[in-house]
Amino acid sequence: MKKNSLTIILSCVAVFCFCFLSNSFAAKKKIVIGHPACLSGKYAKAGEQAVGGIKACIDWVNTNYGGVTLDGKKVPLEYKYYDCESKKESVTSLLGRLITVDKVNVVFAPYSSGLTLRGAPVSESNRMLYMDHGGANNKIFTQGFRYVVQTIGPATAYHEGTLNMIHMTDPEAKRVALAYEDSEFAKMVMEGAETHAKKLGFEIVFKRTYPKGVTDLTPLLSALKASKPDFILGGGHFEDGQLFNRQMADLDINSNALSLIAAATLPAFYEALTSMAEGVMGPSHWEYGVKYSKSEAKKVGMEWIGPGQDEFVALFKKAVGKDTIPDYHAAEAGAQVLAYVLAVEKANSFDTDTVRKALGDLTFMSFYGGWDIDDSGLQVGHSMVDVQWQDGKRIIVWPREARTGKLVYPIPTFAEKAKGKIATP
Amino acid sequence: MKTISKYYPLLPVLAVYFIMFLVGKNVSGMWQLVAMLLFYCALGQAFNIFLGMTGYVDFGYVAFMGVGTYGMAVTITQLAHVEGLGFLVITIGFLMALLFSTLLSLAVGAVALRLKGAYFAIATIGVNEGLRFFIEGARIWNGSEGLIFMAELNQILGRKTASALATFWADIMVLFIAMSAAYVTLLFMRSKIGYALTALREDEEAAKVMGINVTKYKIIAFITSACFAGLLGAASWALKTPYVFPPEVFEIHYTIEAIIIVLLGGAGTLLGPVIGGLIYGLSKYYLSIYMPGFQLLIFAPIIIVIIVIFPEGIIGMLKNRFKDTSLARFII
Numbered sequence: 021m022k023k024n025s026l027t028i029i030l031s032c033v034a035v036f037c038f039c040f041l042s043n044s045f046a047a048k049k050k051i052v053i054g055h056p057a058c059l060s061g062k063y064a065k066a067g068e069q070a071v072g073g074i075k076a077c078i079d080w081v082n083t084n085y086g087g088v089t090l091d092g093k094k095v096p097l098e099y100k101y102y103d104c105e106s107k108k109e110s111v112t113s114l115l116g117r118l119i120t121v122d123k124v125n126v127v128f129a130p131y132s133s134g135l136t137l138r139g140a141p142v143s144e145s146n147r148m149l150y151m152d153h154g155g156a157n158n159k160i161f162t163q164g165f166r167y168v169v170q171t172i173g174p175a176t177a178y179h180e181g182t183l184n185m186i187h188m189t190d191p192e193a194k195r196v197a198l199a200y201e202d203s204e205f206a207k208m209v210m211e212g213a214e215t216h217a218k219k220l221g222f223e224i225v226f227k228r229t230y231p232k233g234v235t236d237l238t239p240l241l242s243a244l245k246a247s248k249p250d251f252i253l254g255g256g257h258f259e260d261g262q263l264f265n266r267q268m269a270d271l272d273i274n275s276n277a278l279s280l281i282a283a284a285t286l287p288a289f290y291e292a293l294t295s296m297a298e299g300v301m302g303p304s305h306w307e308y309g310v311k312y313s314k315s316e317a318k319k320v321g322m323e324w325i326g327p328g329q330d331e332f333v334a335l336f337k338k339a340v341g342k343d344t345i346p347d348y349h350a351a352e353a354g355a356q357v358l359a360y361v362l363a364v365e366k367a368n369s370f371d372t373d374t375v376r377k378a379l380g381d382l383t384f385m386s387f388y389g390g391w392d393i394d395d396s397g398l399q400v401g402h403s404m405v406d407v408q409w410q411d412g413k414r415i416i417v418w419p420r421e422a423r424t425g426k427l428v429y430p431i432p433t434f435a436e437k438a439k440g441k442i443a444t445p
Numbered sequence: 446m447k448t449i450s451k452y453y454p455l456l457p458v459l460a461v462y463f464i465m466f467l468v469g470k471n472v473s474g475m476w477q478l479v480a481m482l483l484f485y486c487a488l489g490q491a492f493n494i495f496l497g498m499t500g501y502v503d504f505g506y507v508a509f510m511g512v513g514t515y516g517m518a519v520t521i522t523q524l525a526h527v528e529g530l531g532f533l534v535i536t537i538g539f540l541m542a543l544l545f546s547t548l549l550s551l552a553v554g555a556v557a558l559r560l561k562g563a564y565f566a567i568a569t570i571g572v573n574e575g576l577r578f579f580i581e582g583a584r585i586w587n588g589s590e591g592l593i594f595m596a597e598l599n600q601i602l603g604r605k606t607a608s609a610l611a612t613f614w615a616d617i618m619v620l621f622i623a624m625s626a627a628y629v630t631l632l633f634m635r636s637k638i639g640y641a642l643t644a645l646r647e648d649e650e651a652a653k654v655m656g657i658n659v660t661k662y663k664i665i666a667f668i669t670s671a672c673f674a675g676l677l678g679a680a681s682w683a684l685k686t687p688y689v690f691p692p693e694v695f696e697i698h699y700t701i702e703a704i705i706i707v708l709l710g711g712a713g714t715l716l717g718p719v720i721g722g723l724i725y726g727l728s729k730y731y732l733s734i735y736m737p738g739f740q741l742l743i744f745a746p747i748i749i750v751i752i753v754i755f756p757e758g759i760i761g762m763l764k765n766r767f768k769d770t771s772l773a774r775f776i777i
Contacts, residue, residue, distance in 0.1 A: 060738060108682075117474050120474030142477060204589050
């Protein structure tokens with residue numbers, strides 16, 4: 021009897037030890053992505069999208085892809101996120117918890133350049149990889165951070181595609197006007213546009229900013245009209261972009277092309293302006309409808325990973341529990357998951373320095389487009405897409421591998437639009 | 446003995462800060478949380494010097510933090526190329542933060558402190574936004590683009606020291622600012638300044654009739670409070686956050702947070718802002734961990750309940766409860 025009891029006790033201990041050890045082993049066998057997400061506060065909309073995009077791609081990696089291949093075994097991804105309320109104080113405190121308590125393997129930065137910068141010193145001091153999907157400011161990558169890696173395209177690259185497209189479509193066009201909001205973001209975008217325009221041989225015939233919350237652009241637009249530009253790049257936010265377009269119509273200022281950042285890609289822009297918005301363009305990091313695919317990747321000699329566009333959209337809807345199309349915030353955050361997965365697989369490790377090196381060598385394409393970073397971690401492989409309003413629909417006109425329609429150039433004049441002419445190629 | 450007993454109320458304040466420091470240093474993953482709590486405690490304590498002691502609500506308070514941040518940021522960016530200055534740059538930065546916040550408080554105080562109560566509050570609402578538009582519109586200090594200066598900090602102090610400064614020493618500086626603000630509050634409370642401020646808070650007209658120069662004492666409290674805000678901005682927003690964007694350092698949200706912290710703990714009390722800062726910071730932190738995305742929905746009713754139950758703040762209530770006990774000398 022005694023012997024039996026002893027055997028039972030020893031068996032129980034053995035089972036307990038086995039369970040404990042196997043659990044500990046299993047606990048190590050997962051890769052955790054940490055994220056101080058902006059689920060409330062001023063960046064809540066972008067933050068919710070980002071969380072949905074990350075969940076969708078993690079779901080794809082764990083179910084369709086079978087997990088991350090590490091030492092020949094498939095390791096699942098886990099996602100740990102907290103709400104930073106779009107506030108810098110919360111970013112650092114939650115980052116500290118993610119790194120030291122939750123022991124995550126990588127941290128995804130919160131939305132915006134400011135919040136990304138706030139967390140960077142903490143992640144650097146903890147030797148933690150810090151992936152940026154919402155901070156477009158180029159200066160983040162001139163500060164000497166070693167572990168910050170960007171997925172979102174830099175602000176200076178916003179209009180590169182637009183300028184390349186116009187340069188190829190109309191080699192005669194030389195005169196560019198830049199009129200934009202006096203904000204950190206718009207200034208950086210236009211600084212990049214100016215540099216790239218000069219590189220392509222364009223002449224900047226007009227360059228002026230307007231204050232945030234502007235209610236009348238008439239004086240600025242009148243001066244712009246006098247400079248007789250071939251095309252115009254402008255904007256800053258939705259309200260001023262809409263005002264810009266409306267007052268251009270009032271003053272009958274016509275040009276071959278008009279591209280407005282932040283405003284023109286939104287459905288509300290066309291709803292507010294209707295026919296006045298015909299032919300107006302805007303750059304975007306990603307738009308539903310892009311044609312990036314495995315075959316496109318093969319054509320340009322790039323590796324492909326991740327779900328196709330429609331699969332991503334379906335996974336996103338499942339993740340957020342709503343029947344809604346994701347925007348570019350979701351796509352870029354999702355693509356970041358794929359970049360990390362590929363880098364871990366190539367490095368065959370989740371050690372920070374090894375993965376950082378692998379990310380530096382990595383070039384691939386996903387539903388989001390190309391991905392490649394330079395030595396500082398700045399994204400150089402992702403092209404912005406250019407969207408143009410044609411007959412009330414958002415048509416992706418650039419880059420060629422992603423486009424869903426041809427560019428309308430020159431766009432109809434405001435007088436023609438008032439008579440019902442629509443922008444069709 | 447009497448001189449020492451004057452400082453008894455500082456003991457619980459210092460004890461709380463000491464415990465926070467120990468927890469932050471010794472419990473894994475807690476330092477950044479402690480840093481956030483220290484920020485809220487320091488913010489509450491600095492704001493309490495004016496709001497708590499005069500009863501005036503300054504809605505433009507964040508502007509003093511903003512100019513303090515700029516004081517440090519401009520110093521770092523301008524002096525980065527001067528070799529051999531090292532930590533002297535940080536000292537100059539703090540002096541600039543003090544100078545900027547003093548000048549701004551003199552300018553604002555000279556106009557707004559002529560007004561009373563709600564009129565004063567309304568007059569200060571636009572200060573932070575006005576200053577922000579001025580910096581952006583006049584394009585001073587790099588205008589709307591702001592300043593990013595981690596590279597300059599690396600250049601001045603070396604990468605390792607700059608990193609330690611941003612992740613640890615800046616928080617220690619915030620701790621010293623919080624303790625200094627507590628000490629100055631106590632000095633005010635135990636001096637003629639404090640009695641005059643109490644008198645004007647209770648009834649400004651009566652204080653005037655009694656021969657108290659209320660404008661003088663209001664200005665003293667206003668400038669002192671603004672100086673601590675400037676120092677806090679320099680330490681917590683410039684050294685810990687190596688960038689300054691105008692919309693972020695002139696955000697009215699921080700003034701609202703300061704008001705909540707002071708009212709939660711007890712306006713005009715010494716220990717109140719510390720307790721208010723702790724409750725505010727800890728609630729926000731743990732709610733964001735356990736209920737990400739919904740914490741504000743829960744947090745708002747909690748604040749309302751606390752304010753309803755303790756209209757004089759938590760320390761205000763404790764002060765009344767322990768009025769005639771030996772604990773009374775520690776809780777003021």
